[in-house]
Amino acid sequence: MNPLVIAGRAFQSRLIVGTGKYKDGPETQAAIEASGAEMVTVAVRRVNLDRSSESLLDFIDPQRYFLLPNTAGCYTAEEAIRAARLGREVGLSDWVKIEVIGDQQTLYPDIHATLEATRVLVKEGFTVLPYTSDDIVFAKRLIDAGAAAVMPLGAPIGSGLGLQNTANLRILRELITEVPLIVDAGVGTASDATVAMELGFDGVLMNTAIAQAKDPLLMAEAMQHAVLSGRQAFLAGRMPRKLYATASSPLEGISR
Numbered sequence: 001m002n003p004l005v006i007a008g009r010a011f012q013s014r015l016i017v018g019t020g021k022y023k024d025g026p027e028t029q030a031a032i033e034a035s036g037a038e039m040v041t042v043a044v045r046r047v048n049l050d051r052s053s054e055s056l057l058d059f060i061d062p063q064r065y066f067l068l069p070n071t072a073g074c075y076t077a078e079e080a081i082r083a084a085r086l087g088r089e090v091g092l093s094d095w096v097k098i099e100v101i102g103d104q105q106t107l108y109p110d111i112h113a114t115l116e117a118t119r120v121l122v123k124e125g126f127t128v129l130p131y132t133s134d135d136i137v138f139a140k141r142l143i144d145a146g147a148a149a150v151m152p153l154g155a156p157i158g159s160g161l162g163l164q165n166t167a168n169l170r171i172l173r174e175l176i177t178e179v180p181l182i183v184d185a186g187v188g189t190a191s192d193a194t195v196a197m198e199l200g201f202d203g204v205l206m207n208t209a210i211a212q213a214k215d216p217l218l219m220a221e222a223m224q225h226a227v228l229s230g231r232q233a234f235l236a237g238r239m240p241r242k243l244y245a246t247a248s249s250p251l252e253g254i255s256r
């Protein structure tokens with residue numbers, strides 16, 4: 001199976017997992033392992049960066065996982081830029097998932113601020129993966145600004161509603177070929193991840209669906225299979241839909 005390639009770096013797993021909302025560090029670690037993910041995202045503003053006391057980072061082996069700092073909890077471009085720089089200064093990464101929230105109730109992205117932060121950080125040498133809406137115009141602006149991938153939401157963060165606007169996601173898929181497209185947020189269960197991959201998305205980023213499942217480790221494993229089987233089905237190409245039946249064992253040419 002071909003790898004997911006972002007900014008020249010190849011990942012065998014197309015599942016990216018978050019690290020919030022778990023019971024504790026060991027559960028986080030075990031769920032990441034069960035997911036088979038190679039890229040793991042951590043919120044710069046929510047981890048103990050100086051490691052003076054126990055930190056989430058103690059449970060993620062940097063030799064094994066590719067760390068993607070994110071700017072969760074930021075409401076302005078300036079805050080997000082500061083968080084990205086801080087992540088780089090403490091040696092986390094020069095990659096960043098930009099998340100600038102514009103509305104507290106929906107946690108929808110502030111797309112103008114996201115674009116501004118992307119522009120600034122790309123100029124500073126960051127590899128920027130922005131969390132955005134499913135709007136094709138903004139996706140194009142982000143690519144023009146140098147985004148290394150575009151990450152539209154499937155549904156509000158933490159809602160578990162699954163893909164709410166497949167028409168918009170299909171438009172994104174059809175019109176964006178320059179960079180990888182990753183569904184980020186809103187996945188609730190394995191079939192949501194499979195549908196995203198069947199639509200031709202290059203990957204899926206999720207947190208809550210795994211962390212808040214009754215059995216996070218089992219769900220992490222399910223998500224690993226879901227992303228893989230969605231990718232396989234996409235590559236295999238689905239049969240055409242037909243309105244009427246065709247017999248599975250045709251009788252043409254058989255004498256009666």
Ligand SMILES: CC(=O)[C@@H](O)[C@H](O)COP(=O)(O)O
Nearest residue numbers: 018157158185186206207208
């Ligand atoms: C972990 C992270 O980056 C989240 O902000 C992300 O958007 C995931 O959303 P879900 O929790 O809905 O999967």
